[in-house]
Amino acid sequence: MSSIPADLQYTAEHEWVRLEGDIATVGITQYAADALGDVVYVDLPKPGAALAAGSIVGEVESTKSVGELYAPLDGEVVEANSGVVDAPETINSDPYGEGWLVKVRVSSTPALLSADEYRALIGE
């Protein structure tokens, strides 16, 4: 059973969002990381990039497969986590902590899933 922290919000594309003021930190869920297997390559949007909710903005690649990273909300990238680019395995070992992917200045309040809704979505 995957860890699904109650204080985060989620998307149907298996991303998590931590909203603090107008800054959203975004990552992929443990469920997604487990399904991918060992992550070996990450391609993230650069600071300054404008994101449109639902658009493909990056990739998370494992030895076995490629996962696309969808923008969970509208906004502008303020920071990309260079730590996961250098050490992609961090996404497997700490998906909700050191394995975060981007911080985004949000331009509108996103409609996201609660932890319970996400748990129901993945059938756990």
Add this chain to the structure above:
Amino acid sequence: MPDTPSPQHDLSQRHSPLHAVHESLGAAFTDFAGWLMPVRYSSDLAEHHAVRTAAGLFDISHMAEIAVDGADAAPFLDYALAGRLSALAPGKAKYSLVLNESGGIVDDLIVYRMAETSYLVVANASNRFAVVEALAERARAFDVALDDRTEQLALIAVQGPASAAVLAATAGLHIPQLDELKYYAWSPGTFDGAGNDTAELIVARTGYTGEDGVELYVPNEQAAALWAALTAAGEPLGLVPCGLAARDTLRLEAGMPLYGHELGLSIQPVQAGLGRVVVTDKTDFVGKPAILDGPAEGAPVLVGLVAEGRRAARAEYAVFDGERLVGEVTSGALSPTLGHPIAMAFVDPAVSATGTALELDVRGTRIAATVVDLPFYRRSATTPA
């Protein structure tokens, strides 16, 4: 990709006789050719590295075992398969192919000669029914009996440089002259598990990882006890259970083809670098006229490609020479052992020479790649040859 069994066959999902063991180990599962098999237990990469440096334990019970027995077993297989199996000595194994009338590949196989008039043919799970049907069709004029034993036999592979030490330390496992067992040879063995009857094993020095190792054919009933004994003996030596994800990256590094990727019905063996597997001076064998004609002029050939960086090309990605589309990737990954992307691809023979610079289209980004000789990885240690 795995093909679809014909409709008269049972399509319900099969479980390995070791399924409960895998569940207790927390494996993640994947459907493979109708079998629910472990894709990984913990980490693909850790499992891969364990096989390269110590040992890995694989459940490959989905593989199909077909016994061929009878006075005509040898001439039958010479006719039905690409190789000259009549020349195989009892106690030896041979890599072979089932060809169709067009010289295309129905499946690749390991054939073990059990005795003068007895063979065991081991086929891919995805092609089990195609192989059984092809053999049955081709057996009509021969005095042979075919017996599909897939549902009775489990298959456990121990692979890696510590394999022999693991087997030697395994309680209840008796393999006469394991030290003398050569690559592509087999020996009978026995296993006495607690509370079980003595199991008769086939111990084969074969594998699909590029490392030394064995494959153990064991009756379903004793498979779990054998797995437990191997685990108990192997853990102190670094043995870990390994899933199909690691098996795939290991075989790719070793340049070994996977049916549905590097091999298929419209691919002649010579295109996949397997021309040596076909013995063309046999009197008759299925596919002979087409093999003698050879593939069409300019038919694509299989090559190895290496690239820099970390972005791997995957199956079906396009290969370019400048602006010209010259081929398609069949398998690709970031090589866990080598640390750079590797791929196999079918390309135009005009650009297949070792050292040729090509480009891979990785989801819209061109990645520079170079044609190299296969395999990508060759173990340094030696097995008795």
